[in-house]
Amino acid sequence: MDSLEIKNLNVTIENKKILDDFSLTLPKGEVHALMGPNGSGKSTLAKTLAGHPDYSVVAGESLVDGKNMIGLSPDEIARSGMFMAFQYPSEISGVSIANFIRAAITARLQKDEELQATQYYKQLYEKMDLLKMDRKFTSRSINSGFSGGEKKRCEILQMMMLKPKYAVLDETDSGLDIDALRIVADGVNKMRSPDIGILVITHYHRLLSYIVPDKVHVIYNGQIVQSGDKELAFELDKKGYDWIKNESVTSL
Amino acid sequence: MIELRPERLIPQNFQNSSLEMTNKDTFTNHLNRINSAPAWLLDLKRASWDKFVSTSMPKHTDDTWRFTNTKNLNLDKYHQISDIKSIKKESFEEQSNQLNLISGKIVFVDDHQCRDTEFDTELKEKGVIWTTLEDAFLNHRDLIKKYVTGKLPNLGAEKFGSLHHSLMTNGIFLYIPQGIEIDLPFTVYNWTSTMGMAVFPHTIIITDKYAKVNLVSFFKSMEPNIQNLAISCSNIYAGIGSQITFTAIQDWNLKTQSYHLNTANADQDANIKNININVGSAYMRHEHHTQMFGLGSKTDTYSLSLTTGEQEFDQRSLQTHSAPNTNSDLLFKNTLLDSSRTIFSGLIRVNENAQKTDAYQTNRNLLLSESAEANSLPGLEILADDVKCSHGATSGRLDDNQIFYLLSRGITKKTAQQLMVFGFLEEIIDKLDNQDLANRVRDIIRKKLPK
Ligand SMILES: Nc1ncnc2c1ncn2[C@@H]1O[C@H](COP(=O)(O)OP(=O)(O)O)[C@@H](O)[C@H]1O
Ligand SMILES: [Mg+2]
Numbered sequence: 001m002d003s004l005e006i007k008n009l010n011v012t013i014e015n016k017k018i019l020d021d022f023s024l025t026l027p028k029g030e031v032h033a034l035m036g037p038n039g040s041g042k043s044t045l046a047k048t049l050a051g052h053p054d055y056s057v058v059a060g061e062s063l064v065d066g067k068n069m070i071g072l073s074p075d076e077i078a079r080s081g082m083f084m085a086f087q088y089p090s091e092i093s094g095v096s097i098a099n100f101i102r103a104a105i106t107a108r109l110q111k112d113e114e115l116q117a118t119q120y121y122k123q124l125y126e127k128m129d130l131l132k133m134d135r136k137f138t139s140r141s142i143n144s145g146f147s148g149g150e151k152k153r154c155e156i157l158q159m160m161m162l163k164p165k166y167a168v169l170d171e172t173d174s175g176l177d178i179d180a181l182r183i184v185a186d187g188v189n190k191m192r193s194p195d196i197g198i199l200v201i202t203h204y205h206r207l208l209s210y211i212v213p214d215k216v217h218v219i220y221n222g223q224i225v226q227s228g229d230k231e232l233a234f235e236l237d238k239k240g241y242d243w244i245k246n247e248s249v250t251s252l
Numbered sequence: 253m254i255e256l257r258p259e260r261l262i263p264q265n266f267q268n269s270s271l272e273m274t275n276k277d278t279f280t281n282h283l284n285r286i287n288s289a290p291a292w293l294l295d296l297k298r299a300s301w302d303k304f305v306s307t308s309m310p311k312h313t314d315d316t317w318r319f320t321n322t323k324n325l326n327l328d329k330y331h332q333i334s335d336i337k338s339i340k341k342e343s344f345e346e347q348s349n350q351l352n353l354i355s356g357k358i359v360f361v362d363d364h365q366c367r368d369t370e371f372d373t374e375l376k377e378k379g380v381i382w383t384t385l386e387d388a389f390l391n392h393r394d395l396i397k398k399y400v401t402g403k404l405p406n407l408g409a410e411k412f413g414s415l416h417h418s419l420m421t422n423g424i425f426l427y428i429p430q431g432i433e434i435d436l437p438f439t440v441y442n443w444t445s446t447m448g449m450a451v452f453p454h455t456i457i458i459t460d461k462y463a464k465v466n467l468v469s470f471f472k473s474m475e476p477n478i479q480n481l482a483i484s485c486s487n488i489y490a491g492i493g494s495q496i497t498f499t500a501i502q503d504w505n506l507k508t509q510s511y512h513l514n515t516a517n518a519d520q521d522a523n524i525k526n527i528n529i530n531v532g533s534a535y536m537r538h539e540h541h542t543q544m545f546g547l548g549s550k551t552d553t554y555s556l557s558l559t560t561g562e563q564e565f566d567q568r569s570l571q572t573h574s575a576p577n578t579n580s581d582l583l584f585k586n587t588l589l590d591s592s593r594t595i596f597s598g599l600i601r602v603n604e605n606a607q608k609t610d611a612y613q614t615n616r617n618l619l620l621s622e623s624a625e626a627n628s629l630p631g632l633e634i635l636a637d638d639v640k641c642s643h644g645a646t647s648g649r650l651d652d653n654q655i656f657y658l659l660s661r662g663i664t665k666k667t668a669q670q671l672m673v674f675g676f677l678e679e680i681i682d683k684l685d686n687q688d689l690a691n692r693v694r695d696i697i698r699k700k701l702p703k
Binding site: 050051052053054073074075077078079084086089090092093094095096099100101103104107108141142158162 | 651652653654656657658659660661662663664665667671672674675676677678679
């Protein structure tokens with residue numbers, strides 16, 4: 001079966017070990033949640049999977065349908081079907097959203113293919129309507145002066161337009177008010193299909209009542225310490241992360 | 253009859269002979285060739301030559317040449333004379349067609365007019381003058397005398413400016429009578445085509461009261477490897493309530509040493525917009541002096557540059573406010589790759605009487621390589637007390653997280669670079685206010701970015 005298979009990933013940054021033999025399998029067609037306290041290594045995982053050069057992979061693999069992504073450049077990884085929604089999306093002045101997404105789609109085309117402008121805009125507007133984004137956004141610079149909610153919607157818009165095989169959403173819920181949260185969650189739910197595997201990173205269970213996951217994993221100190229069904233998220237919410245800390249200590 | 257065309261005046265065996273710019277025979281021969289020119293012009297040329305000879309070459313210790321690699325400046329290997337009859341007309345005809353909708357067109361190759369002047373006859377009937385200097389010296393003697401004065405921005409390159417005035421033979425003269433408003437641009441193409449040739453393009457634009465005009469000037473080389481010296485001077489005079497837009501596309505080849513010395517002078521309520529697109533030249537010195545001497549006048553000066561390899565762009569500007577209620581804006585944006593260098597030195601000067609002045613000056617640099625270097629020297633000199641002035645300079649290197657963000661969507665490094673460069677420069681391209689021209693400029697930039 002097709003899957004994103006993260007195998008024994010060991011990652012350091014500035015010689016500090018952040019991910020410690022981290023393994024997780026996300027089958028295509030499923031939505032998994034990854035939860036954990038601040039500093040447990042969630043964003044490190046997301047950026048490592050996307051090929052960020054600051055994170056050194058000491059050992060391990062990230063297999064997209066069997067093909068290892070470790071060592072590929074970030075753009076190659078993206079073109080292989082990986083997508084990451086950033087916890088803190090960069091602001092890039094001067095580059096418009098429409099041109100940016102168009103360049104990203106064009107980069108995925110075969111040599112003899114061409115992107116039809118009218119088709120492209122039709123799709124873009126459709127998705128923007130879904131995310132309740134004003135059409136004016138197309139000509140605005142990437143994330144420049146966007147509110148927190150606008151940035152996160154813009155990340156989901158990019159995911160919808162690029163149609164990845166696997167998507168890692170890093171705290172897409174943080175900083176959102178309830179309306180924005182609902183819109184973003186609706187967008188993600190519309191994407192759910194047998195053709196995509198989604199890993200939702202969060203440290204609140206709130207998002208998971210809108211995006212109901214097939215599985216929940218808990219990360220602590222760069223390792224998965226618990227996996228279970230969606231009930232685990234609610235248990236975690238009731239008992240707090242201290243519970244996990246104690247659990248992981250006792251299980252040692 | 254006045255004759256300024258060297259090739260018709262010089263003996264055949266003289267052609268293609270190499271003369272050093274610093275050699276006094278250069279000037280003597282030049283004077284011999286144009287001896288029928290009006291006395292005032294000859295006087296101006298003699299005075300300019302004297303100034304040229306008595307001024308020493310710049311040193312990097314000179315205040316007006318701070319940060320310049322002055323050792324790269326030289327005048328020794330260039331000459332002024334060539335036989336242009338050997339140039340194939342088709343080769344530049346076809347490339348002198350950057351804009352379709354125009355009011356007129358003049359094409360120079362090595363300072364010689366090589367095809368007839370194109371000119372909307374309707375405008376001619378209204379009294380608009382659109383012609384070469386050579387023709388203006390003949391047919392508009394009194395008018396031209398007022399405007400060929402040897403005026404320079406005086407920001408340091410006087411030696412080169414003086415050489416321009418002593419040896420210049422041609423250029424364009426554009427005069428718009430009172431109340432005539434013209435939307436479609438006039439275009440002039442300045443080509444170099446001969447190895448070692450020195451060219452001295454001259455530009456004069458005058459608008460009478462409430463007139464409006466737009467000129468686009470292209471500076472280009474026929475071959476990528478010829479080495480040329482180009483010293484261009486432009487003087488713009490906007491009459492009361494008039495409007496001038498002047499765009500200079502500096503696209504010389506990467507072997508050219510160029511000097512673009514410009515003044516813009518605005519009378520009461522006049523508006524001058526000047527846009528500079530700078531991509532060519534091994535070394536370019538761009539001096540720009542805008543002078544708001546009329547009550548309520550306004551000037552906007554914009555520049556974009558893209559430097560690669562070892563290019564050095566040396567930009568010096570002065571905004572002088574010498575009347576009340578005047579307004580000036582300046583925005584220079586430089587994009588640097590490889591080991592290229594830019595220097596921006598700008599001054600806003602507000603004279604005592606120029607109350608209620610609004611003046612802005614901004615220099616922004618985007619460095620896309622570790623070894624590129626952008627120098628910025630912004631300055632204010634304010635003698636009036638009721639003014640609004642600001643200046644600022646920023647230099648940014650593209651940050652790694654921004655690059656990662658673009659790459660993480662599958663865009664290659666090269667495309668990411670292109671997006672960033674256009675993202676940065678589009679603000680200036682936007683000021684062109686002409687879609688055709690904007691697209692030509694985008695083509696030029698795209699062609700210069702790493703493939
Ligand atoms: N670029 C970085 N430089 C130094 N330390 C980092 C960097 N990124 C993350 N870390 C460290 O790695 C650990 C995990 O961080 P992160 O992956 O951001 O956690 P989370 O996303 O779960 O809050 C933290 O201790 C953090 O300080
Ligand atoms: Mg995080």
